[in-house]
Amino acid sequence: MSTSEEEVPGALVRPYAVTRGRTRPRYQFAIEALVSTTDFGSNSHQRGTPEVQTIIELCREIRSVAEIAAHLRVPLGVARVLVGDMADDGLVRVHQPGHEDGQPDLTLLERVLSGLRRL
Amino acid sequence: MDFAGSSTAARPLPNAATTTSVKIVVAGGFGVGKTTFVGSVSEIAPLTTEAVMTSASEPLDDLTQTPGKTTTTVAMDFGRVSLDSDLLLYLFGTPGQYRFWFMWDDLVRGAIGAVVLADTRRLSDCFPAIDYFEERRLPFIVAVNRFDGMLTHAVDDVRDALTVGANVPVVTCDARERLSTKQTLISLVEHAMAMRRAGTAY
Numbered sequence: 001m002s003t004s005e006e007e008v009p010g011a012l013v014r015p016y017a018v019t020r021g022r023t024r025p026r027y028q029f030a031i032e033a034l035v036s037t038t039d040f041g042s043n044s045h046q047r048g049t050p051e052v053q054t055i056i057e058l059c060r061e062i063r064s065v066a067e068i069a070a071h072l073r074v075p076l077g078v079a080r081v082l083v084g085d086m087a088d089d090g091l092v093r094v095h096q097p098g099h100e101d102g103q104p105d106l107t108l109l110e111r112v113l114s115g116l117r118r119l
Numbered sequence: 120m121d122f123a124g125s126s127t128a129a130r131p132l133p134n135a136a137t138t139t140s141v142k143i144v145v146a147g148g149f150g151v152g153k154t155t156f157v158g159s160v161s162e163i164a165p166l167t168t169e170a171v172m173t174s175a176s177e178p179l180d181d182l183t184q185t186p187g188k189t190t191t192t193v194a195m196d197f198g199r200v201s202l203d204s205d206l207l208l209y210l211f212g213t214p215g216q217y218r219f220w221f222m223w224d225d226l227v228r229g230a231i232g233a234v235v236l237a238d239t240r241r242l243s244d245c246f247p248a249i250d251y252f253e254e255r256r257l258p259f260i261v262a263v264n265r266f267d268g269m270l271t272h273a274v275d276d277v278r279d280a281l282t283v284g285a286n287v288p289v290v291t292c293d294a295r296e297r298l299s300t301k302q303t304l305i306s307l308v309e310h311a312m313a314m315r316r317a318g319t320a321y
Contacts (some may be wrong), residue, residue: 030140030142031142031211032140032141032207036135038132038162042132060220061133062135062207063137064140064207066197069168070168076169092133093135094177095136095139095140097140103258105315106142106312108129109231109308109315112208112308112313113312115200116200116202116304116305117305119202119297
């Protein structure tokens with residue numbers, strides 16, 4: 001995402017204005033894909049649009065793409081575009097969930113089961 | 120925002136690459152208690168996120184180029200449960216209507232499975248979700264939400280009415296109770312593992 005965006009997006013700005021009209025993200029992140037701020041991103045928190053700065057602050061703790069969308073109050077598609085751009089710029093790290101195209105494997109399911117039983 | 124003013128900068132940054140996320144879909148008709156179910160076990164207050172879609176049920180694309188198209192905003196409530204220091208479970212409550220089908224592919228891709236919440240007074244509300252999960256061969260269980268502690272149908276009657284296979288667990292739950300929700304999720308994961316072992320999922 002360019003850091004020289006002139007307009008300051010606010011409540012009156014249509015959601016896709018913050019992505020400059022793009023609705024197709026570069027990466028098809030899962031909605032539960034995890035995002036964390038990198039050291040570089042952490043040191044760059046003064047840069048970028050308000051959305052970028054917000055994501056940098058939010059992802060000092062690990063958040064999913066869905067959580068980022070909810071906190072920013074933007075549609076999932078917008079969050080995907082923003083996060084993709086930020087990953088390209090090295091500001092955040094994205095971890096796709098523990099599966100490829102199929103389901104989580106049995107080892108992961110075992111861990112989920114153990115975790116649930118401990119709750 | 121809730122993070123404003125918190126001085127998290129001094130703490131070491133977590134690394135998403137060492138943490139794994141999984142998700143479970145919670146489906147069912149309007150008002151059946153999906154958000155209550157999610158909220159009873161979530162460590163965060165359920166959040167709402169939106170997907171903007173064209174009415175022609177196309178993937179996220181070209182909305183800005185075609186201002187004539189009607190767009191639909193679909194809200195989903197979701198919650199999060201930390202299962203381990205490096206394992207997060209997300210629960211997504213989904214709108215159960217046919218016309219929101221287009222967003223389900225995104226939701227179920229990679230999901231452990233689904234809990235179909237059922238209200239015995241409106242069992243037919245479950246049909247769309249059950250049809251969809253059967254078609255996608257996504258592991259699912261039916262959880263009859265016991266409103267006010269009253270279970271008006273026997274579990275077998277519900278199974279018959281829904282015409283789900285004998286291998287699909289039908290359980291009862293109280294979506295308001297954390298322990299009950301937890302047990303329902305355990306039933307789903309066990310079922311998903313059984314399907315996985317039998318080679319019948321995906």
